[in-house]
Amino acid sequence: MGDRALVQFKRTGGFQGVTESELSPCCYLHWAGSSVADLLRQTADRMADRGKDVSYGFARFVGIAHESLGGPTGLGVWNQPTELTEKDSHGDAGCFVVELDSVGMLVSCSGGYGLRLPRERSDGRFRIYWRPEEHSDARE
Numbered sequence: 652m653g654d655r656a657l658v659q660f661k662r663t664g665g666f667q668g669v670t671e672s673e674l675s676p677c678c679y680l681h682w683a684g685s686s687v688a689d690l691l692r693q694t695a696d697r698m699a700d701r702g703k704d705v706s707y708g709f710a711r712f713v714g715i716a717h718e719s720l721g722g723p724t725g726l727g728v729w730n731q732p733t734e735l736t737e738k739d740s741h742g743d744a745g746c747f748v749v750e751l752d753s754v755g756m757l758v759s760c761s762g763g764y765g766l767r768l769p770r771e772r773s774d775g776r777f778r779i780y781w782r783p784e785e786h787s788d789a790r791e
Contacts, residue, residue: 653725656684656744656763659735660709662751675709677731677739683720684744688766690716691749691779695756699781703751712749737762755780 660675683690694712701707713728720726735746745763749756756779760766766777780786 653681654684654743655682655741656680656687656747657735657739657741658687658690658712658747658749659731660705660712660749660751661734662703662705672734673705674731674734675705676728677735678709678713678716679727679729680716680720680744681725681727683716683725684763685767686719687744687747688768688777688779690719691747691756691758695779695781702753702781705751708749708751735761750776754786 656679658678658680662673664671664673680687690712693715694708697711697715698704698708713726717726735748737746740746740762743763744760745765746761747766748759748761750759757772758766758777758779759775760777768777772778
């Protein structure tokens with residue numbers, strides 16, 4: 652038991668009609684599923700000047716999660732060669748795929764209760780801005 656979550660960062664881009672994705676490893680949180688939104692906001696604050704950098708963004712997320720959890724357990728990282736889906740979920744909070752773009756993060760949730768945030772987008776994803784003060788529809 653726990654309040655488990657799996658988090659993966661990605662960036663999708665294209666050039667001359669070819670779409671390619673960059674995926675991070677997977678971060679496993681055993682007791683922090685309900686904290687994912689806050690951890691992502693802290694990551695967005697720290698990454699505002701690096702934006703779409705998957706490697707740095709994921710590293711900062713893991714560092715922030717590590718510092719907030721403390722202790723020797725409850726956090727893991729492993730290679731995840733494919734994008735997380737509902738089938739990968741342990742239940743609880745579920746899986747979070749965090750797509751990085753020029754204005755922030757688009758967060759998709761599956762296989763659990765997801766993010767507990769207002770103003771879900773019409774496509775079911777959540778938006779977290781790099782610089783929320785620059786966007787009139789940014790969350791508190």
